[in-house]
Amino acid sequence: MRRVACQNRRVSPVQAVRANTVLRLLAPMLLLCSSLFPVYSAAQQERPTEAQVKAAYVYNFGKFVRWQSTAPATDSFDICVLGKNPFGSALQNTVSGEKIEAKSIVVRNTTIMQNDARCRILFISSSEESRLKSILTLAQQSNSLTVSDIPGFAQRGGMIELVSQEGRIRFEVNLAAAGNAGLTVSSELLKVAVKVIGTNQAGEIGR
Amino acid sequence: MNTLSQSGTARLSTLLLLVAIPVFLVPLSLADTSEEREQTNSLKELSLEQLGNLQVTTASKGPAAVWKTAAAIYVITHEAILRSGVTSIPEALRLAPGVEVARIDSDKWSIGIRGFGSRLCRSVLVLIDGRTVYTTLLAGTYWEVQDTVMDDIDRIEVIRGPGGTIWGPNAVDGVIDVITKPASDTQGGLASALGGNVEQGSVSVRQGGKVGSVDYRAYAKGFNRAAQFHSDGREFDHWRAMQGGFRIDWAESQRDAFTLQGDIYDERAGESVVATSYTPPYSQVLDRNALLSGGNILGRWKRVTGEGEDTQLQVFYDRTNRYEPNFTDLRDTFDADFLQRFRLPARQQITWGLGARFSHGDNPVVVSGLTFEPNPRTDHLLSAFLQDEISIVDHRLALSFGTKFLKTSFTGLELEPSARLLYTPTETQTLWAAFTHAVRTPSDAEENFSLAGYIGTTTTGLPYFARFNPNKNFRSEELNGYELGYRRLVGPRLYLSMSTFYNHYSSLFSEDITGSPFIEANPAPTHQLLPAEFGNGLLGTTSGGEIAPEWQVTPFWRLRASYSFLEMHIKRAPNSLDIGSAPGIEGSSPRHQVLTQSGFDLPKGVSVDLLYRYVSALPGQAIRAYSSADVALGWNVSRQFRLSAVGQNLLQPHHAEFGTDPGPLVEIKRGAYAQITWRR
Numbered sequence: 001m002r003r004v005a006c007q008n009r010r011v012s013p014v015q016a017v018r019a020n021t022v023l024r025l026l027a028p029m030l031l032l033c034s035s036l037f038p039v040y041s042a043a044q045q046e047r048p049t050e051a052q053v054k055a056a057y058v059y060n061f062g063k064f065v066r067w068q069s070t071a072p073a074t075d076s077f078d079i080c081v082l083g084k085n086p087f088g089s090a091l092q093n094t095v096s097g098e099k100i101e102a103k104s105i106v107v108r109n110t111t112i113m114q115n116d117a118r119c120r121i122l123f124i125s126s127s128e129e130s131r132l133k134s135i136l137t138l139a140q141q142s143n144s145l146t147v148s149d150i151p152g153f154a155q156r157g158g159m160i161e162l163v164s165q166e167g168r169i170r171f172e173v174n175l176a177a178a179g180n181a182g183l184t185v186s187s188e189l190l191k192v193a194v195k196v197i198g199t200n201q202a203g204e205i206g207r
Numbered sequence: 208m209n210t211l212s213q214s215g216t217a218r219l220s221t222l223l224l225l226v227a228i229p230v231f232l233v234p235l236s237l238a239d240t241s242e243e244r245e246q247t248n249s250l251k252e253l254s255l256e257q258l259g260n261l262q263v264t265t266a267s268k269g270p271a272a273v274w275k276t277a278a279a280i281y282v283i284t285h286e287a288i289l290r291s292g293v294t295s296i297p298e299a300l301r302l303a304p305g306v307e308v309a310r311i312d313s314d315k316w317s318i319g320i321r322g323f324g325s326r327l328c329r330s331v332l333v334l335i336d337g338r339t340v341y342t343t344l345l346a347g348t349y350w351e352v353q354d355t356v357m358d359d360i361d362r363i364e365v366i367r368g369p370g371g372t373i374w375g376p377n378a379v380d381g382v383i384d385v386i387t388k389p390a391s392d393t394q395g396g397l398a399s400a401l402g403g404n405v406e407q408g409s410v411s412v413r414q415g416g417k418v419g420s421v422d423y424r425a426y427a428k429g430f431n432r433a434a435q436f437h438s439d440g441r442e443f444d445h446w447r448a449m450q451g452g453f454r455i456d457w458a459e460s461q462r463d464a465f466t467l468q469g470d471i472y473d474e475r476a477g478e479s480v481v482a483t484s485y486t487p488p489y490s491q492v493l494d495r496n497a498l499l500s501g502g503n504i505l506g507r508w509k510r511v512t513g514e515g516e517d518t519q520l521q522v523f524y525d526r527t528n529r530y531e532p533n534f535t536d537l538r539d540t541f542d543a544d545f546l547q548r549f550r551l552p553a554r555q556q557i558t559w560g561l562g563a564r565f566s567h568g569d570n571p572v573v574v575s576g577l578t579f580e581p582n583p584r585t586d587h588l589l590s591a592f593l594q595d596e597i598s599i600v601d602h603r604l605a606l607s608f609g610t611k612f613l614k615t616s617f618t619g620l621e622l623e624p625s626a627r628l629l630y631t632p633t634e635t636q637t638l639w640a641a642f643t644h645a646v647r648t649p650s651d652a653e654e655n656f657s658l659a660g661y662i663g664t665t666t667t668g669l670p671y672f673a674r675f676n677p678n679k680n681f682r683s684e685e686l687n688g689y690e691l692g693y694r695r696l697v698g699p700r701l702y703l704s705m706s707t708f709y710n711h712y713s714s715l716f717s718e719d720i721t722g723s724p725f726i727e728a729n730p731a732p733t734h735q736l737l738p739a740e741f742g743n744g745l746l747g748t749t750s751g752g753e754i755a756p757e758w759q760v761t762p763f764w765r766l767r768a769s770y771s772f773l774e775m776h777i778k779r780a781p782n783s784l785d786i787g788s789a790p791g792i793e794g795s796s797p798r799h800q801v802l803t804q805s806g807f808d809l810p811k812g813v814s815v816d817l818l819y820r821y822v823s824a825l826p827g828q829a830i831r832a833y834s835s836a837d838v839a840l841g842w843n844v845s846r847q848f849r850l851s852a853v854g855q856n857l858l859q860p861h862h863a864e865f866g867t868d869p870g871p872l873v874e875i876k877r878g879a880y881a882q883i884t885w886r887r
Contacts, residue, residue: 056250056253057258088699093248094248131514133514134514167262169258189255
């Protein structure tokens with residue numbers, strides 16, 4: 001179990017160093033050489049980023065969810081991002097020029113909850129995870145569709161949770177939470193969801 | 208000597224890596240912002256189903272768990288492990304900066320964090336899913352019995368340095384926490400088989416399922432590994448193992464969650480040991496199989512009572528059977544740990560906990576030169592900790608301080624205080640500083656252990672032995688560690704983390720000669736004895752740093768790299784009786800380590816990973832500096848099938864990484880294997 005005495009090695013030091021040096025300098029070159037191939041720009045376009053796909057989802061959710069007519073009337077369809085913005089410019093690029101409920105879409109970044117019900121969609125960033133419980137409590141009074149990629153969001157009372165599965169982005173729906181806020185979720189959305197928890201009391205779903 | 212020119216070329220190759228890469232690649236990475244706009248436009252045309260089928264690239268983001276930690280933490284992700292083609296936990300640890308992993312032979316590794324690497328790794332706390340696998344028999348971890356299905360590993364969190372108050376005892380130079388996926392993430396079936404020349408064969412099967420709100424999985428795995436290269440032909444280190452286990456997770460409500468998990472294993476690990484006995488033949492090298500078997504079962508309950516407020520209770524039992532050629536350890540360990548977090552006004556979060564571990568060991572004598580006295584024995588370890596985290600400026604400045612209280616069967620009450628500061632000046636950078644006083648508690652190996660070594664024959668024909676006698680006064684080794692670290696998100700694609708440390712050690716393990724040789728009649732027959740014991744006669748400092756960038760260079764190319772630097776100055780304490788073991792300790796840890804993992808995503812689900820590492824010389828082990836490279840090709844043929852081919856240690860036919868085995872250095876062979884994985 002304990003060390004035994006060191007043994008001396010009789011190898012030409014110069015040879016050993018030279019061989020080692022050549023290999024050691026060659027190996028990193030292998031990593032660098034690949035950068036010189038311009039071939040993979042095609043591959044670049046095949047792979048969107050997480051942010052782009054999530055932005056596309058948020059836009060789609062706006063199209064497949066119906067708000068009550070008693071919800072406050074607004075000039076624009078507001079999508080509020082609460083906390084650190086994970087989309088970069090992707091969300092803005094996705095919604096520019098588009099309309100939902102015949103209104104143009106506005107993306108707003110906020111760090112504090114605005115419970116004046118102006119946000120149709122409230123995206124809660126993962127930076128707000130520690131405040132999630134209080135955010136969801138406030139959101140209940142505002143008729144907003146709450147969306148997030150915080151793990152366990154749907155289980156904790158959020159309406160739509162974006163999940164990562166094997167390199168793909170999918171979503172789960174908490175129907176009870178949506179129903180309690182007076183939102184109607186289209187059956188087309190529910191069909192594609194990987195998980196739907198809580199059924200609406202009224203039992204009726206769909207457009 | 209070789210070392211001077213080697214450290215010069217080491218620096219050169221390191222510089223080459225760090226400088227040349229940005230020069231080549233900046234133009235490529237700037238190209239694509241206009242393409243991004245086009246892409247978002249085409250994405251919104253897709254149906255929901257189509258969106259769900261797209262493969263995405265994830266930007267290199269500062270991992271959330273790591274960002275707010277005031278410690279030098281590195282997370283080896285599941286993806287990094289899968290793509291690198293490593294087949295065991297010790298090999299996976301090579302992917303973290305600051306960790307020295309040297310493979311001794313087929314089934315043994317020398318591992319250390321920031322110095323003191325050795326076969327048993329005495330100053331690093333190692334856990335698997337919260338269960339400590341550190342043995343208090345010999346102070347260390349038996350790496351050859353720490354295994355699981357590699358695909359089930361969610362991540363390995365490696366903390367360099369003392370890490371803080373909440374970690375269990377003996378987290379002196381680091382903490383390694385292997386975390387497996389919850390059962391809800393391993394649903395369905397998985398079967399994988401691989402074969403090669405060194406990794407001769409390995410099969411894993413795992414089945415996961417769900418019953419109501421209970422998720423479960425069960426697995427079985429077996430492998431056969433060939434001996435490594437032996438210049439004297441003694442191929443003693445064949446390794447065969449079988450292991451099985453299960454995990455059950457029950458999320459009873461939003462408040463309570465329960466977990467039950469367990470494993471059993473049975474292995475034949477070939478080894479070569481020196482067996483000493485007072486009767487002829489006095490010293491023999493035995494090349495035999497060690498029969499290692501055992502199992503564990505762990506239960507955990509967690510209740511979440513509020514924001515950042517929870518209570519956890521964990522209980523585990525471990526049985527270890529080690530039948531080695533020169534000793535036997537039959538051990539039962541019971542452990543219970545309690546942890547609670549709650550908030551106080553003025554933005555404080557209190558974490559406190561209690562722990563108790565009882566370990567009963569039976570070590571029947573195999574050779575007379577290696578004994579434990581008294582036998583059997585029960586050791587205990589009691590701990591408590593208290594930590595206060597204060598948010599001085601919300602989201603900007605946080606201070607945490609606390610202490611651990613430790614009491615073992617060998618020592619009185621010891622305190623391990625720690626203070627940490629975390630400063631977040633902007634959204635994209637954090638700076639942290641820490642001071643910790645940590646101790647490594649004594650083990651049976653120092654206090655209850657007699658180990659003899661045969662020196663020769665005296666002129667009068669008597670056999671002459673040296674023996675390390677039990678030292679009941681062996682104290683804990685102590686560390687005062689000062690650390691500093693910085694993390695930065697440079698743009699959305701580059702994440703940089705660096706840390707530096709200065710550790711001052713005292714009462715370090717030393718090998719002391721306690722008197723002049725004398726004639727001893729017992730144990731018979733009469734012989735001459737040189738008395739020795741393990742003492743606390745060394746002290747010294749270590750310092751150094753690590754830098755680890757992670758760069759999503761292009762959407763299809765991710766680069767992870769690290770450079771670690773270590774300087775050790777260990778010497779005898781005044782009046783120490785140490786025989787001069789300090790240079791050997793200093794010379795067993797590398798001064799420089801470089802690692803790069805370059806991952807490419809090609810079309811049609813193909814991935815290529817190139818791993819390169821450089822480790823500088825270990826004069827204390829007679830090991831020259833070496834470089835090594837692995838290539839891992841993966842092909843996701845369909846949603847269900849994955850093929851991979853991995854070549855390991857490709858740069859030389861064989862190379863040595865560490866000593867310790869009797870005889871010439873065992874060298875690690877160049878090898879390759881192919882693997883097929885099926886998933887439902």
